[in-house]
Amino acid sequence: MTVEPSFPATARAVLQRRSGITIWKQIADTLAQEIRDRHYLASGCLPSETALATRFKVNRHTLRQALADLQAQGLLRIEQGRGAFVQSDWVDYTLARRTRYSENMLRNRLHPVRQMLAGREEAATSAVAQALGLRRGGRVLVAELLQMAGEQPLGLATMYFPAARFAGLLDRLAAGDTVTQALQALGVADYSRVRSRVTTLLPDEALARTLCQPRARPVLCVESVDADTEGRPVKYGLTQFSGDRVQLVVDTADLAA
């Protein structure tokens, strides 16, 4: 017997008949919310149909219609005789020494498509200056890139580069170069991630719209510093990932002791 977690009050809410939303749809919505809230992470699958039918006090046919809807949405994969498995279509975004958006997309069998939303030069704020090893007020190039995963936006990356060293970088990015290509053209043979900091917050209206996600769903924020082979910082980044679509993976198996 598997132990299932308890459900929040909202999920226990009584189903509304004659509300204009069919019972099976209400059940599907409830289960979809629970799947997104990782209630079934431990087992990876939903309780049996009979167990769910009992829980919602509906006939098993009604419940099966809800599950079929979830399968159509891609949230479930139902296998006869085995169960209904949660289909986590999350993008695994690996934070490693070599962290590249395009390589991460390819690992997930997705095409790395990005859209440059803005590019400008400005004075470095203290946090940016410190990360890049500049004096406060030093000039930095700023690029905002919307990173896509298939049809949907995955994350919004704001990147800062020392302006003095990388003149013309914004034009290359705008022309479609990847960050790696653009830096290579400007003399950076290779660069690697020094540190990443991960936090979470609820998006404001603008960010939610940009990421095509509800304001009520949190985003994952990654603050990062990359340096060239000589240890000089080349990029400071702030990326905001959709918390519904991204899972950050930290591989420490081959990290030095």
Added chain:
Amino acid sequence: MTVEPSFPATARAVLQRRSGITIWKQIADTLAQEIRDRHYLASGCLPSETALATRFKVNRHTLRQALADLQAQGLLRIEQGRGAFVQSDWVDYTLARRTRYSENMLRNRLHPVRQMLAGREEAATSAVAQALGLRRGGRVLVAELLQMAGEQPLGLATMYFPAARFAGLLDRLAAGDTVTQALQALGVADYSRVRSRVTTLLPDEALARTLCQPRARPVLCVESVDADTEGRPVKYGLTQFSGDRVQLVVDTADLAA
């Protein structure tokens, strides 16, 4: 001149006079929300008093009272002639090859205090079994530990151990042993983190209460696998950190290529 970010609609809401909440308190609440939402991450400090007074259309005295309130709350540190600096009292929780709660607390100059909420033996669900290299249904020991940071809870850790190998482990944990100590007593000289996966979600009612945080603030979830020196998995963990108090740090500077 520094570039300040745009504010969400809620922050632009007109202040309510004669609403029973004083103007300065309304301003303080608005700014506190923005601080928690990392609007001032880039610069690390708030705009000048005159700028904020202009923004809220109030006298500088009124605004100063709001800032004083925020400083009393510990969200700001105000320095004459310099500005109002955001006081990030976040706990930096490092995800590395050697990830230990107690060591992380000491790095943050905090006492590692934890509270064991539950301990039981159960059958492994498929995700747990896979992570620990057991067959599904194999017996696992489960421990729920509330990790504290000072007075406040920092995270709720649910840990799974192979029951056959670690008989008596729960008693040791209940007696106050750290995980490292308990495993050591049972023959595990050392163990290290293989992989961490980071996601985010909004807490349900029970989790919010356990972590002493509002339901409207997201939590950071870390799913982890640790293995002994021979590579055998010894622990599978699910930790839910308060997103308001924890920042996950991934150091890849000395990661092998």
Added chain:
DNA sequence: ATTCATTTGTTCGTATGTATG
């Protein structure tokens, strides 16, 4: 070393809304 702009800290005064008796 000096000057200057910026930013916080302080002290006057004035008006108003709120709570109390």
Added chain:
DNA sequence: CCATACATACGAACAAATGAA
């Protein structure tokens, strides 16, 4: 209804600290 006390809010001016030219 009035008198009083107190906190709130606004305006102007000046002092002190900082940092950059």
